[in-house]
Each structure stands twice: as C-alpha cells, then as structure tokens.
Amino acid sequence: MPIHKTEALILNRRDFRETSLIVDFYSRDFGRISGILKGIRADLKKFASPIEPFSLNEIVFYRSKSSGLHLVSQCDLKDNFTPLRSNISRFVMASVITEMVSALMQPEDKNEEIFNLLISVLSGMGTNINPEKILSIFKIKMLSLSGFKPHLDSCVCCQDKIAGNSKFSLSLGGLICQKCCHKDLSARAIFRGTIASILYIEKNDFKSTLNLGLNPQIKRELDLILNAFIKFHLEKDLKSERVAERLVGV
Ligand SMILES: [Zn+2]
Incomplete structure (x- = not known):
C-alpha cells in the first residue's frame, strides 16, 4: 500500500465499530478523502490530535487501492482554530462551510485553491470580522x-x-x-448591486473582498439567492445552514 503525507482539514467524523473512527478530510494534495483511525477511541493519546471537526492536521495514510477508505496511521494537530470554537454562531457557520465542501466536492478531486480558501476562511472566522459576511464570501x-x-x-x-x-x-x-x-x-428580480458584489468577490482574493461594503438589502438578497442556488444544485438544504439561520442574532 503506498504511503502519503498531507495537510488535511477534518470535515466530519463518525464512530466505527468498538474503538475506531471514520474521518472525512479535505486535504491539500488529494482533495476529499476518507480514512479510518483504528483504536483511537480506546487510546485517546494514540494520535496527536483531538480529531475535531474543521481542525487542520498533518496526516500520514496508507492508500487503499480497493476502496475509498484509507488507513490513517498518523494525525498531528497543526491548528484547531480555537477562537471560533468559543462562539456557537461561528461554530455553526464553520459547520456550514465543511458541509458545503463535503456536498460539492467529489472524492479525490484535488483543488489547492479551495484548500487555501478554507484555511483563510476558518482563520477569519476566529477574528472580529463579521462571520456572516465571511460565510457569504466563502x-x-x-x-x-x-x-x-x-x-x-x-x-x-x-x-x-x-x-x-x-432576472x-x-x-x-x-x-x-x-x-x-x-x-x-419563475426567475426573480435581482439588484444590480447584488450582481456587482458577486462578480467582485469572484474576481478578487479573499483578503480584499473582506473590505467590500454590503448594505443590508444587498446582503439579504445575496444570501437568499446563494442559498436557493446551492439548494437547487445539491437538490437538498444544507443541514447546518438551517441551524445557522436560527442562530443569527444570538
Ligand atoms: Zn437573453
């Protein structure tokens, strides 16, 4: 089995059998991959990471040729994005981000730009920048x-x-x-300002888009259209998006 090392963000995790975990990662070098961490629930110190959702880790894994589930032998924490974990709204918005990556990206479809965007967005979520604005930009x-x-x-x-x-x-x-x-x-009217904001965000890097002013009317329309567009393509709602909408204002 070939062995690989890469940086990887944790998208989600679930228990497997008595002592193991199955973890979905978005990795810098392989895109979305799934791995099994054997024995971790029996020995919490086996890996140098708490394996928390949307944490950044360096992983070593043996690539399975017969299935999409690889054996992870090492998982070292690099950044837990601690500041965003102390605020429930920011935490849920980070969950929308990881859910969207899981839903939109096919397994092993490497995209380093998306990986770098995720790091910037999760770091930004832990600052005093409006997290709702960061989520719309993302x-x-x-x-x-x-x-x-x-x-x-x-x-x-x-x-x-x-x-x-x-329209x-x-x-x-x-x-x-x-x-x-x-x-x-059924096409709906749209403000020119909303179109201009989307085009501006598409064309500029994440850091410069943070300075873009969005008036409340445009922001509302932007979110409405983006959420409808995502739902249309995924043919389902993002579960964490519904929780985030309920938490707005908390
Ligand atoms: Zn036309």
Missing part, C-alpha cells in the same frame, strides 16, 4: 472554484450583454435578459 468563492458559479456576465440564454433590467433564473443558472424572460417564468 459561498460565492466556493461555487466559483468548484465549477458551479452562476452565469452573471451576460444573458445565460442568448449571451447578449445585460442592459436594463434582468435571475435558478434553473437556467444565471441572469436572463428581458428578451429571454419568458424562458423561465
């Missing part, structure tokens, strides 16, 4: 990097430049011009 960048980004540069049907009023179509995956509006009668 959703836009994640959709874009995983190939699900909404088509906003022109009309998704006729490719004409958008002039005047346009956003979930089923067609982007903006439709007035001429094409009949192609999706």
Whole structure:
C-alpha cells in the first residue's frame, strides 16, 4: 500500500465499530478523502490530535487501492482554530462551510485553491470580522472554484450583454435578459448591486473582498439567492445552514 503525507482539514467524523473512527478530510494534495483511525477511541493519546471537526492536521495514510477508505496511521494537530470554537454562531457557520465542501466536492478531486480558501476562511472566522459576511464570501468563492458559479456576465440564454433590467433564473443558472424572460417564468428580480458584489468577490482574493461594503438589502438578497442556488444544485438544504439561520442574532 503506498504511503502519503498531507495537510488535511477534518470535515466530519463518525464512530466505527468498538474503538475506531471514520474521518472525512479535505486535504491539500488529494482533495476529499476518507480514512479510518483504528483504536483511537480506546487510546485517546494514540494520535496527536483531538480529531475535531474543521481542525487542520498533518496526516500520514496508507492508500487503499480497493476502496475509498484509507488507513490513517498518523494525525498531528497543526491548528484547531480555537477562537471560533468559543462562539456557537461561528461554530455553526464553520459547520456550514465543511458541509458545503463535503456536498460539492467529489472524492479525490484535488483543488489547492479551495484548500487555501478554507484555511483563510476558518482563520477569519476566529477574528472580529463579521462571520456572516465571511460565510457569504466563502459561498460565492466556493461555487466559483468548484465549477458551479452562476452565469452573471451576460444573458445565460442568448449571451447578449445585460442592459436594463434582468432576472435571475435558478434553473437556467444565471441572469436572463428581458428578451429571454419568458424562458423561465419563475426567475426573480435581482439588484444590480447584488450582481456587482458577486462578480467582485469572484474576481478578487479573499483578503480584499473582506473590505467590500454590503448594505443590508444587498446582503439579504445575496444570501437568499446563494442559498436557493446551492439548494437547487445539491437538490437538498444544507443541514447546518438551517441551524445557522436560527442562530443569527444570538
Ligand atoms: Zn437573453
């Protein structure tokens, strides 16, 4: 069995048999992978990490050729993102992030840009920057990097430049011009400011997007459209998103 070492964020974990854990990771060099940590529940000191969700670890694993479940022999904690764990809202928002990565990324689809984005976002969540804003930025960048980004540069049907009023179509995956509006009668109106904010966030690095001002009206519409778009593509709600919505304002 080939042996590998990589940095990996923990997406989720579940008990397996009497003493083991199965852990889903998003790793720098292999993308989303699953591993078994044998005997960890019988000997908590066996690995140099508490194996907490969204912690960053360095792992060593033996790659299984016959299944997608690899044997993890070493897991050393590098960053537990401690500051975001003391606040329930931030903790739940970090769970939305890991759930979204699990849902959007196929196993072993390596994407270092997504890995680096996750590190920046989880670090940012532990600061005094508004975590809701960080979450919205993450959703836009994640959709874009995983190939699900909404088509906003022109009309998704006729490719004409958008002039005047346009609508956003979930089923067609982007903006439709007035001429094409009949192609999706459920398309909804969208502020120009919302479109401009999404395009700005897609094109700029995470750090510069943190300075972008979002007025409450735009922020509300942005979240509504992003959540509907994610739900449409995943064909389900993100479970942690529902918890996060209930916690807003806590
Ligand atoms: Zn059109």
